[in-house]
Amino acid sequence: MRVLEIIGSVDPRHGGPVEGVIRQAVARRQFGLETSIVTLDPPNEPWLRDIPVPIVALGRSGGAGSSRLPWRRYGLGSTMVPWLRQNLCEHDVAVVNGLWNYAVCAARRTLIDSGVPYVVFAHGMLDPWLLHRHPVKHAAKRLSFALIEKPLLDRARAVLFATEDERNRARAGDWRFAAPDRIVGYGTAEPDGDPAAQVEAFGRLIPALRERRFLLFLGRLHPIKGCDLLVEAFARVAAQRRDVDLVIAGPDPVGWRTELQRRAAALGLAERIHWLGMLTGDAKLGALRSCDAMVLPSHSESFGMVVAEALAAAAPVLITDKVPLWRDVAADGAGLADSDDVDGVHRVLEAFLSAPPERIGRMRGAARACFLRRYEISIATRRYTDALRDAARGTAETGRPAPVMAMKC
Template sequence: MNILHVIASCDRTEGGPVEGVFRLGDAFREMGHEQELLTLDHSDDAAVRDAPSVVHALGRKKSVSAGIASRALNWSRYSPAAVDWLREHADEYDGVIVDGLWNFSTRVARLGLQRSRTPYIVFSHGMLDPWFRSRYPLKHLAKSVLWQFNEGPLMRGAAAAAFTTERERDLAKALWRPWGITEQVVGYGTAAPPAESPSMKDAFQGRVSGLQAAPYLLFLGRIHEKKGGDILVNAFGDFWEGSDAHLVIAGPGDASFIATLRELAAKSGCAERIHWPGMLEGDEKWGALYGCDAMILPSHQENFGVVVAEALGCGRPVIISDQVNISGDVQRAQAGIICHDTRASVAEAMTRFFRLDAGAREAMGERGKRLFQTQFNIARTAEELVEILSHAKR
């Protein structure tokens, strides 16, 4: 089976579902299938050249102009060429997966697949969550219009709309009308982590000075307000005195937001205990995960959290908010500590975790590894998606 993903960008630094898409590609290839991407990146972008899957990049080159029209084009990723390409090539594929919503790639899919015989799946990746309505009410009004003429019809025409969890599906159904969508909960996950090696530890330590053998909590991912970066820093500021723990905040993010977080750390007096290595990849990332005492993610909204699954796969406990949609699975497996997405609750979770003895933390990590193996290996999701597309073609 040859599968095409339609997604806004293949650039990992932008966050979003692309990392999971690449891991799905690994799983598809192990099953004997192939995967390609149609994106709105420019063909000269470094992310296109470095992608582990074939990428058909049909986007415009970003304008450096400060004008309103140029900024709007950059933001929207408007690309009629992508629509034309999909119309021409859609029937060359056995199935299409549309990843994400609320950007021009879904318009590409809506127009490009209208007359195609190729079945498709829409994977919303948590982008129908009601949190966005309460946090960005004006954007939600615009999305409500888009739902009527693009996103809604696109999803209703799909072989299935794929959801990670029943909770994600139920929240979406309660908010968006009209519905009339064929739904399928397919789970999610990531590839099994590579075996731990000394080179991973060395690579990570080469990026972070001042840790030595100190215990540390690890935040790994896009540094964004949705991920609870401000409450994480403030909570650590409330917790750190009387502890020898450090906090590593690793990932890309808006420079002004990171500067704000650094200011919060300085005001709390814990700036020397917080490390900012930037985005970690390869051995650096795995060294950070295997070496941490726990991975922490206090998100205000998180559909899945690939890094949570990666930490569990490494046998590391997790401290996550109850707004991460897989928090119930983690809690039932006793693989971590669940908190609210508030400063006080996150600080209390840190305290609870470090009061556990080494044996209790190790047992928590082992339970997490079993949870990963049974529920969060991406191969299970890949099998579900292939089955949906295969059934739709019959």
């Protein structure tokens, strides 16, 4: 079966959804599905060469996600619509990933009447948290939803969510659509390579941490990730725990790092917080293997791919109850979770740093077991593959026939 993934960008700086699309595309080969990807990325981006899946990049330099001009960030100017009209019928099913960009508009203009069955994977983009912080954007997206997203969602064979929490938050945001929804899960692959070499690769970046304990934040520096909560909460524990540092590693898409650094300096943490850009490859795995715990104080996540990656590397995770994996993490003893505010983040930091070494050792074993039991990628791939096969056959999870579209290919 041939699957076409439609996504605004596969730039790795966009985080978990991108990582998930690529890893799932590779993993589903064992189930007889071959995947290709079409994006709004410029074709000359260097990281496209490392993607192990056939990819068609239809954007231009300064296109989606890389320009200050809003219409260019949206992706206008690409050739996606004519490309889809010419190539859709070579595929048995399409997946539209995410919302609120021109790739979705192009899908709406071409998929609905093509006769090619499709699903939409929301990737957390129906969560009301961020929209409520920006009323103007909320109003603009309500208009976009009426004109673009809702017609696309209404005619989909299914709208996919990674977790029940993500689906519930989308419903709370009152985004109404006619298609059935379906939870397919998510996951990540087993980390490969030499653990010792990975630890050394990270150690070369910050040699001072070779002999010190540290907590690790790994992700975009964005308000939705709660980086400000982490700085404030770490300040509360740092004075009593002089042997622990904090590493904040990730891209800075909204230019927030300078403000966070100023706040850290005002709190007397300039020497205790280490700021890195985006980590990849051995350095990223080395950070996860070396840290005492990975911290993700998010206000919202569709899944929390970095949590699964940390569990795979046997790192305990300290998260908020807005990260959908928190119940599994708590039940398995793989980490700690609390509310998404300064007090909640402080409580998990204090509880973890106060724990005796033997308990932290048990957490590491539990983290690894949690990954293998719940989030190893083949587990979710089976469910996702079933959803794609059902879409291609024209059945929803409920067993009801999906909307019938006349084939125009």
